[in-house]
Amino acid sequence: MVEATFVVIGGGIAGVSCAEGIAFLAPEEPVILISASPTVKKVTNVRNLTKMLSRFDVEEQPGRKVFESCPNVTVVHDTVTHLDHENNNLTLSSGAVVKYGKLCVCTGARPKLIAPDNPHVLGIRDTDSVVEFQRRLSSSRRVVVVGNGGIATELVHETSNVQIVWVIKDKHISATFVDPGAAEFFQEKLIKKKDDDDSPVVKRMKFSVDRGATSVSSGAALGPDWHANVRLSGLSTDDVTVEKCCEVSHVHEGDDEWPVYVELTNGKRVGCDLIVSATGVQPNVEPFGAAGARIADADGGLIVDWAMRTTLPNIYAAGDVCSADWQKAPHWFQMRLWTQARHMGTYAAKAMVYDNQSEPFLQDFAFELFTHVTKLFGMKVVLLGLFNGQTLNDEYEILLRMTRGQEYVKLILKNGRLQGAVLIGDTDLEEMCENLILNQLDLTPFGEDLLNPDIDIEDYFD
Ligand code: FAD
Numbered sequence: 001m002v003e004a005t006f007v008v009i010g011g012g013i014a015g016v017s018c019a020e021g022i023a024f025l026a027p028e029e030p031v032i033l034i035s036a037s038p039t040v041k042k043v044t045n046v047r048n049l050t051k052m053l054s055r056f057d058v059e060e061q062p063g064r065k066v067f068e069s070c071p072n073v074t075v076v077h078d079t080v081t082h083l084d085h086e087n088n089n090l091t092l093s094s095g096a097v098v099k100y101g102k103l104c105v106c107t108g109a110r111p112k113l114i115a116p117d118n119p120h121v122l123g124i125r126d127t128d129s130v131v132e133f134q135r136r137l138s139s140s141r142r143v144v145v146v147g148n149g150g151i152a153t154e155l156v157h158e159t160s161n162v163q164i165v166w167v168i169k170d171k172h173i174s175a176t177f178v179d180p181g182a183a184e185f186f187q188e189k190l191i192k193k194k195d196d197d198d199s200p201v202v203k204r205m206k207f208s209v210d211r212g213a214t215s216v217s218s219g220a221a222l223g224p225d226w227h228a229n230v231r232l233s234g235l236s237t238d239d240v241t242v243e244k245c246c247e248v249s250h251v252h253e254g255d256d257e258w259p260v261y262v263e264l265t266n267g268k269r270v271g272c273d274l275i276v277s278a279t280g281v282q283p284n285v286e287p288f289g290a291a292g293a294r295i296a297d298a299d300g301g302l303i304v305d306w307a308m309r310t311t312l313p314n315i316y317a318a319g320d321v322c323s324a325d326w327q328k329a330p331h332w333f334q335m336r337l338w339t340q341a342r343h344m345g346t347y348a349a350k351a352m353v354y355d356n357q358s359e360p361f362l363q364d365f366a367f368e369l370f371t372h373v374t375k376l377f378g379m380k381v382v383l384l385g386l387f388n389g390q391t392l393n394d395e396y397e398i399l400l401r402m403t404r405g406q407e408y409v410k411l412i413l414k415n416g417r418l419q420g421a422v423l424i425g426d427t428d429l430e431e432m433c434e435n436l437i438l439n440q441l442d443l444t445p446f447g448e449d450l451l452n453p454d455i456d457i458e459d460y461f462d
Pocket of ligand 1: 015041
């Protein structure tokens with residue numbers, strides 16, 4: 001049996017951030033990081049865009065390399081199969097037993113697949129699944145992409161030489177992050193790009209949207225980093241059809257023409273070579289749920305309190321596996337994203353070390369404001385606070401400024417105070433918006449001037 005004061009399970013961003021945090025706060029205490037994956041994910045190149053909004057790269061590296069400057073951290077490549085929380089023991093698939101003083105579960109989540117046993121259905125989660133997607137795509141004529149979040153949006157945008165049928169349950173594309181106006185803005189941008197573009201185009205995409213009778217062709221830009229170095233190309237010509245307001249009701253066996261068919265709730269039947277299921281994730285709570293940790297009904301995550309403690313003694317959780325169950329700050333909510341995995345992992349480290357020393361601590365400032373920066377359709381997208389009016393029960397006003405193809409700025413106000421913002425393009429407004437959400441200044445005197453491009457509104461707040 002091996003033993004350590006602190007044990008962390010998971011080599012993703014949450015687990016690595018947690019182990020790094022413990023190594024920093026308690027360099028004399030032994031730490032074991034157990035990861036089922038041979039490489040672990042490391043956050044590098046952090047750029048702070050504002051006080052609370054940061055951008056960073058994520059690299060996969062061998063565990064030993066990531067922790068070479070932390071001699072108290074040992075990385076074990078194995079899978080945890082059993083938890084005995086009464087004796088503070090973990091059993092690994094190799095049969096080894098690890099005893100912990102305090103444990104943090106950072107086992108992430110896996111894609112929720114529409115037909116998990118069907119060999120033609122693929123979920124995208126890690127590097128291996130991207131490589132598998134690339135391999136299968138290269139011999140595909142038509143792919144059905146199911147889901148409307150960031151991954152589905154990126155796949156549709158980045159994949160070329162293949163017919164795509166994009167099945168979304170909402171009325172507009174990319175609904176996890178943007179409202180119908182912004183979705184329309186992206187289509188406008190695609191059209192404009194095509195019209196403006198007189199340079200040779202690397203990739204062409206044809207959108208034919210059902211119910212809307214819109215049909216455009218466009219050149220597309222590079223997308224987010226995770227597939228930047230992967231050529232995602234099929235066997236056919238580009239053509240994207242969006243099937244809105246519907247879901248996959250059945251997956252049927254193929255015939256001579258197509259290997260597999262999907263039946264949609266709108267009655268259509270679509271043959272294809274491959275189905276990519278990007279319909280959300282399922283937290284990896286086994287074997288901790290079986291050992292008695294409470295699981296959230298809503299999202300299947302391990303319930304954690306404000307200090308990232310699960311309902312079992314000495315066991316914490318962070319990242320995609322956990323479900324935040326505390327009295328949340330008005331402008332923060334959980335979304336399973338890299339930034340939150342990092343914040344939670346680092347903060348869980350603090351909670352574990354301070355609890356171990358019986359020292360009091362306060363919740364991290366990162367949980368005061370939801371922030372996310374990403375790229376959609378090649379454009380910078382910053383989301384702040386209640387960017388989609390979340391929790392406001394439709395009781396809010398919207399201020400909107402849009403310059404076709406360049407920027408889309410949406411501010412959400414309640415009682416004259418800023419609650420959230422969607423900033424697409426190089427708006428340079430993130431700092432101002434972040435401050436206005438945090439300080440809840442009454443903006444009524446500014447009225448619509450708040451977004452008047454001829455007035456430098458930031459002067460007022462300096
Ligand atoms: P994970 O990264 O899933 O790590 C879990 C770790 O636990 C793994 O090392 C796994 O091997 C290990 N593990 C699991 N079970 C066990 C066990 N029993 N024993 C031992 N080890 C175990 N977020 C963004 O913010 N921006 C993006 O652009 C973005 N793009 C994404 C694109 C894709 C394709 C995907 C799938 C996700 C994307 N996300 C994005 C979400 C983001 O990747 C996750 O929120 C984040 O990586 C979660 O980190 P984690 O450490 O909680 O979990």
